[in-house]
Amino acid sequence: AQKVTQAQTEISVVEKEDVTLDCVYETRDTTYYLFWYKQPPSGELVFLIRRNSFDEQNEISGRYSWNFQKSTSSFNFTITASQVVDSAVYFCALSENYGGSQGNLIFGKGTKLSVKP
Amino acid sequence: DAGITQSPRHKVTETGTPVTLRCHQTENHRYMYWYRQDPGHGLRLIHYSYGVKDTDKGEVSDGYSVSRSKTEDFLLTLESATSSQTSVYFCAISEDTDTQYFGPGTRLTVL
Numbered sequence: 444a445q446k447v448t449q450a451q452t453e454i455s456v457v458e459k460e461d462v463t464l465d466c467v468y469e470t471r472d473t474t475y476y477l478f479w480y481k482q483p484p485s486g487e488l489v490f491l492i493r494r495n496s497f498d499e500q501n502e503i504s505g506r507y508s509w510n511f512q513k514s515t516s517s518f519n520f521t522i523t524a525s526q527v528v529d530s531a532v533y534f535c536a537l538s539e540n541y542g543g544s545q546g547n548l549i550f551g552k553g554t555k556l557s558v559k560p
Numbered sequence: 561d562a563g564i565t566q567s568p569r570h571k572v573t574e575t576g577t578p579v580t581l582r583c584h585q586t587e588n589h590r591y592m593y594w595y596r597q598d599p600g601h602g603l604r605l606i607h608y609s610y611g612v613k614d615t616d617k618g619e620v621s622d623g624y625s626v627s628r629s630k631t632e633d634f635l636l637t638l639e640s641a642t643s644s645q646t647s648v649y650f651c652a653i654s655e656d657t658d659t660q661y662f663g664p665g666t667r668l669t670v671l
Contacts, residue, residue, distance in 0.1 A: 488662035
């Protein structure tokens with residue numbers, strides 16, 4: 444069965460520290476998408492990144508970077524030099540039935556990141 | 561930002577009453593989804609639509625029905641609300657099986 448595990452329920456860091464959020468997934472599909480979303484205290488869900496299963500290249504966007512490793516079924520997210528504005532709940536998600544008619548997302552339970560000044 | 565609105569944004573209702581939540585999009589995307597978010601569960605799919613009048617069930621569909629009579633609107637109905645349906649409800653849209661963009665959410669309290 445498809446499943447996404449975010450083992451870290453809560454993480455607390457001090458501003459300017461680097462922090463890595465872990466995501467491990469299970470899927471029967473050979474092709475799939477992985478996502479990260481951010482939910483700040485205001486409650487909306489903000490799309491951060493999508494990665495397809497054929498592309499294992501790491502990606503960097505400013506202070507954010509993502510490490511995708513199919514061998515360990517992991518898609519980890521690192522924030523470099525964290526800031527207070529990074530405080531949020533971060534969700535990792537896996538798409539189901541890639542290329543089919545659904546594309547439904549399976550979400551992890553989220554990691555709450557608190558960045559203290 | 562994707563043009564997605566949800567109404568109402570907050571609602572308090574009583575057990576046993578019917579409730580309808582509306583999701584409206586201005587992006588002309590084919591797919592629309594309803595999720596609920598509960599502490600300790602992340603987001604779980606309730607129903608989704610892959611076109612006008614084409615809908616299907618998700619993981620937690622019991623007690624919910626949906627309708628899509630126009631591309632831009634996707635309605636979620638709780639026929640007889642129960643306290644277990646107290647939650648935050650999110651609508652999402654996507655073009656094909658692509659990235660899903662989420663609406664602002666509706667906080668529903670069933671007393």
